[in-house]
Structure formats: C-alpha cells, structure tokens
Amino acid sequence: MHPNPIEKVPSFSDLSLDEQLLSAVKKLGFELPTPVQSQSIPFALEHKDLLVSAETGSGKTGAFLLPTLHNLLAIPSRKAGVRALILAPTRELAQQIFKQCQQLAESTGLRTGLITGGDDFRLQQNMLRNNTEIVIATPGRVLELMDQEIPNFTNLEVLILDEADRMLDMGFSEDVLTIANSCNEQRQTLLFSATLTHFGVIKMADKLLKNHEVIALNTLHDGHRNIEQQIVLADDNDHKQKLLAWLLQNETYDKALVFTNSRIQADALRGPLRGQKLRVGVLHGEMDQKDRNRMMQLFREGAINIMIATDLAARGLDIKGINLVINFDVPRNGINYIHRIGRTGRVDELGLAIALVKHTEWNLMSGIERFLKQKFKHRNIKKLEGKYKGPKKLKASGKSTGGKKKTEPKKATVEKVKIRHRDKKNIGKRRVPTVKPNIEISQA
Secondary structure: OOOOOOOOOOOHHHHOOOHHHHHHHHHOOOOOOOHHHHHHHHHHHOOOOEEEEOOOOOOHHHHHHHHHHHHHHHOOOOOOOOOEEEEOOOHHHHHHHHHHHHHHOOOOOOOEEEEOOOOOHHHHHHHHHOOOOEEEEOHHHHHHHHHOOOOOOOOOOEEEEOOHHHHHHOOOHHHHHHHHHOOOOOOEEEEEEOOOOOHHHHHHHHHHOOOOEEEEOOOOOOOOOOEEEEEEEOOOHHHHHHHHHHHHHHOOOOEEEEEOOOHHHHHHHHHHHHHOOOOEEEEOOOOOHHHHHHHHHHHHHOOOOEEEEOHHHHOOOOOOOEEEEEEOOOOOOHHHHHHHHOOOOOOOOOEEEEEEEOHHHHHHHHHHHHHHOOOOEEOOOHHHOOOOOOOOOHHHHHHHHHHHHHHHHHHHHHHHHHHHHHOHHHOOOOOOOOOOOOHHHHHO
16 A cells, blocks of 8 residues: 555646547636545556555545547557546446546547446447447447457556455456456556455455555545435335335435345335325336436436336446435345445435345344444434334333243352251262351261
C-alpha cells in the first residue's frame, strides 16, 4: 500500500489531463476530483497497475476512464485490435460505464463499443472487426465472441476490472482469468473493488497485477457516512407490505429502490403498491433485455419513481436522485447489503436505508451488523406497530429456567452429606478441608 497517498488536488486541470477531456469534464459539471480520482489518476497516468478499493458512488468510473482516455490520446496506435477493455459484472453497470465513456470521449475521435448479453451478436462481431478502440463488456459475452475467434486483444494496452468483488461473487473468476490470459502481457491492469478484504480479490490481484500500487479508500467495515440506516420490525410478509406502502407514501424522496431476494417477491409487490396509486416498476434477471432497458429509462426520467429490484440492480444502477432504499427482504449477507444501500447517499448526497425485519430474519440482520461493526437505528411506526419486538432477553429466560437449576444441586449436596454420615463405610472419604478431624472420633 502506498505509504503517503496523494492529497486531494484542487481541480481536474492539476491532473495534467488532455484538454479535450478537461472540456468534457467541465461540460458534465464535474467541478472537483473525488478522493478516489485524485489518488488514482496520477498513478494510472504513469501506466502503473492499480488495486483500488472505493465504495459505490465515489467517482471510481472517472478514476479509470480519464487516465485511460488520456493515455490512448497521448500515444496513438496504428496496430489493429482493441486498445482498452473494461469488464463489468452486469449489463446495467456496463451500460453506465459506456454512457460516461461516450460523454468523456465525445470530441476525441476514440471509438467506443458495448458488448453485453441480450444484444445483437452479429452487430457486436462487426463492431470488433472495425477495430473499436475501447470496449466495455460483460465477461460472458466476451467469451462467446472469443469462441468465434473475433476479439483481438493481442495489442491491448489497458485491462480494467470494475466491481471485481461482485464479478467473483457472481462466479466470473475463471471467465475473467481466461479473458486476461488472452490479452497482451505487457498491458496495464486496473482492478477496482468495493473492498480489499475479499480474499478472491487479493488472489486475482496477485495473478493479474505487476508491481502495482494499492489505494484503499475504504474497507467493507467502513460505515456509509451519508446514509442513515434503520431497522423496522415486522410480524410477517403481510405486515411488511403495509409498512412498505406506508413508508413509500410518507417518506420524502425523489426516487426509491425496494430490494427483494427473489423475482417472485418482486413481481408480487408490484400490484399492491400500484393499487396504492404509487408509480412502481420492477427490475429482475428474468426480464427481457429490452424490457429492462425500458424500465431503467422510465426510472431515470422519473416516469416511475419507485423500483422494486432483485440484487441484479444492486450494482449498475447509477441513477441520480435515489435517496431511499428499502430492504423488503433482508439481504443474504453483508456484502449484498453494502451494495444495495450504496445506491443512495452517493458522493455528497444524503440517503436513508430501511430494513424490514421479521423474526426469521433477526439473526441474519444481527450478523450483518456484526460483520459491518455497526449498530442500526431501531424505528417504530406507531400506526403499524406489530407484535414482534425482537428476541427475548437472556435475563428473562434465566428466570424461567436457570433459577430452579441453581437450587436443585444445593439440595442434592445436602442429602449426600447426610447419607454419608449415616453410612460408616464412607467415613473419611472425600473430606472437605473445613470439616474438623474429630468427627471420626465422635462417630466411632
């Protein structure tokens, strides 16, 4: 890890970026570099490999796009093939990166392409044959194209892995390594992750990075300072639905995300919420890609302001104005919890994350608190307060069971002593030190 991380610079112009990129940054309204950008960009401009840990919404996309675009412009190449490959775990995240890359490279002449599943395979083949310089892709579709011997990564200059921990959690480890092994060995590699405590990330970094710098802005256990985290107890799913509807009708927000653990639950919530005249959409992996794109566009434009989603949307939904996240189902682990609530409280904005917890989810929620080394605020909604108040206290159980057990052994001990005094065969056996030695004489 670099011992003296670079301090935050006052402006993007101090990063010595290409003037075309500085104009694009200004046009997008980015005034100052975020900490991850000010610390990562100088090293990346020097073509160093990087392992970067930064939470969602910290500006990490710009942290790898800006130096990559600058280096491609600074050293033009006449060689055929892709020059920069950016891998992302989900289609939605790939689309977000693609959009920002297009905006930054608008006046540079650099050609950018998007490769994800669900889109026209033949068009993607043609795009690669035309020597598109920057490709943003999901691993699965890249492998499908590699089977057709189409992508040419032999002259690749930069390989970027975004949300590396998520890719590993989704089972893309072998796919990513296969793709990386087909790339130019002299390339620069940038690996971005939400955490450095994920063993798989460190293992992958050891395989892919050479003499790299480590920039750790956070770990999994860092709190989201801009997010207020609350727990509301619920009796069952019917009670949860009532709580959810009340929260969506009474909280102040521009856009809200509601997370479930299954597609079936997400679909089941849509009808009742629409019945409450709420503008609701659903997003999950079983939907056709065109429907998913349409739903995200409606959400982005504000035609709907509530999205019910599975963990598919926990990564990749980079939409402004999400200031309320509700976990209808408690996520299965702390990592998923972080990625869910990371949709709100981005950069300098404030957010609210609420988890609805029933008795079967208490241990799971407590485990997440221990994992994150945080305690969440408990909240009661008076109009809808349920019967479940959390697990019984240990003291209460001690009164009902522990008391009797404590007195019974004492009685048993007294009885044994009496029996021992009447039984001459036991005289002198297992003497208690406080008993006087003349007891044997009196008994004799």
